[in-house]
Amino acid sequence: MNADRASRPQRISLPDFFGRKLTLPEGQESWRRAGEGEDALVLGLGPGCPWQTSLAAGARAVYWLEHEPTLQSLPALNERDGAGPPDHWKKVSQEEAVALAAQCVCFFYGPGMRLAPDFWGPLLGRVDAALLGAPELTKDNSPENSTALAPPDAANVDSPACLASRKGRGESRGFVLLPGHDGQLLHQELVQALDSCGLHPVSAVPDAFQAHVDVHAVWRDILRQGKPRLVLSVNLRGLDAEGRVFHLCQGMGIPVALWLVDNPWHVLSALRLPWWREAHIFVTDASFVPELVAAGARHAHHMPLAVAPHMWRQAAPDFLAAPEPLFVGRSAFPEKERFFAAAKVPDGMLAEALALLECDETPARGPNYFWWQQMLGRASWPDPAIRSAGLGAEACACANRVRWLRTILEERASSFAETNIDPGVSPSVNPNVGSVSVPTVELARPSMRIVGDAGWRELLPGANIQPPVDYYSALPGLYAQAAVVNVTSLLLPHSLSQRHFDVWAAGGLLFSDATPGLDLFPEDLAEAVRLDAPKDFWPRWDTVCSRPAYARDLRLAWREHLRGGHEYRHRVRRICELMGIAADGV
Secondary structure (H helix, E strand, C coil), rough: CCCHHHHHCCCEEEEECCCCCEEECCCCCHHEECCCCCEEEEEEECCCHHHCCCCCCCCCEEEECCHHHHHHHHHCCCCCCCCCCCCCEEEEHHHHHHHHCCCEEEEECCCCCHHHHHHHHHHHHHHHHHHHHHHHCCCCCCHHCCCCCCCCCCHHHCHHHHHHHHHHCCCCCCEEEECCCCCCHHHHHHHHHHCCCCCCCCCCCCHHHCCCCCCCHHHHHCCCCCCCCCEEEEEECCCCCCCCCHHHHHHHCHHHHHHHHCHHHHHHHCCHHHHHHCCCEEECHHHHHHHHCCCCCCEEEEECCCCCCCCCCCCCCCCEEEEEEEEECCCCCHHHHHHHCCCCCCCCHHHHHHHHHHCCCCCCCCHHHHHHHHHCCCCCCCCCHHHHHHHHHHHHHHHHHHHHHHHHHHHHCCCCCCCCCCCCCCCCCCCCCCCCECCCCHHHCCCCCCECCCHHHHCCCCCEEECCCCCCCHHHHHCCCEEEEEEECCCCCCCCCHHHHHHHHHHHHHEEEEEEHHHHHHHHHHHEEECCCHHHHHHHHHHHHHHHHHHHHHHHHHHHHHHHCCHHHHHHHHHHHCCCCCCCCC
């Protein structure tokens, strides 16, 4: 057995970009083919002798290029089982390779991307752009010469509402690629926001394109319409894990924005190559920006969520004397078992975290995502163990939501009493209330309704659990007459949820745990809704019930502030500013 092993040829290995051992194959299946031509362009030679195979057999001339440090780490070309490359194999520079690509059949050694992604990624993007053809690359992107794609799942792009919203505005500043469709997170909101900023038409990239065998064919169809002004992807939607689409856009000068609205390390854990470091990254939790920069991100920015336009009412509706306490949300991370299948946390550490949770009421402290990172040794991208911190934080987030809701349900039964009322708002919002004793009006505290999945029934037996409702048609009506509780996810402990914006727009009231994300708003508005602990909910509810004028003024002040700077059009405008893209004013 040992003799057999000794007789086998030793396969060559090199460290990949992250320092992990990568064994280099020599078979022809390791090269990807693209393009056509009488000549051949070989990008990456591998460890063997591709000139002795049929890889580029029959080519009139073969041009080749290798990453120089990789070439120096491998056996010399003339020491690989015989003579080196024949005379018609000619070494070229990067610039020459790009210039030659359009007239050649191109072969790329796939494992090379893991060895030197910072070299091959940008170069292949330029080669891919060349393979798409010069006419598409130089085409004028003005509205009269550019028509948006109309895939079947993007029929809403030129809906009457969108067309009406364009009426009276100036010319389009160029079409935008927004991967996804109406049923996906933030797609409808961003279509409208982009349109309002003059970035229209908006073209949706078909969902299936990223798995398409011939990515060139898909992008050739897209770019036949002209060069997009921007590609905006939510949670990497529409982009491939290897970064080929990103590098193609980079090679063509098309800016790419990644808006990661979930935990950014969870989203980026789907990738194994570092192309994301070159993209413009926007995250909803500002506390992740320093980590992303430390991991190599060149353009990382905080970009919170905003008001969904369908939530707005023409005017704040009359409010009930006793608004219904309401919680809307999932009981657990969606597809938790699948996402965290390879993650694990020590039982003892989880017990410690849950005990700590009982002593700390704020999401910014205690066993949040960053606490778990530190306790588990701070695994870094692309280590798959990066999800383990998320698993621990999600377990604690679930326990935290249950703790808040159970406390509110239990405290409902407590009797009314004369209360020190200090809503914490400035005189401009509430001129008559300070730290004084004000008797409340004795109103029966209604039961809290929890709208979410069936998992709540097991977590909170006996509670008033209602099934999920449609976000666009039914939820605004629920919010309009409710006092909504927000419990911040410990996966995004400094963030704001969509509820922080939508509830006020719909006409309701929102009370939130003390997420640092509230610092985005004026101090008087934030303090009026901040709950330091779950026991603070009912005193706040009693206050708005006993002082309807205060409740009305608070709602109107929040609505005015949100309209002035926290709609998705404001976010798109800011993204464009940070990326140097012209957009209409808002």
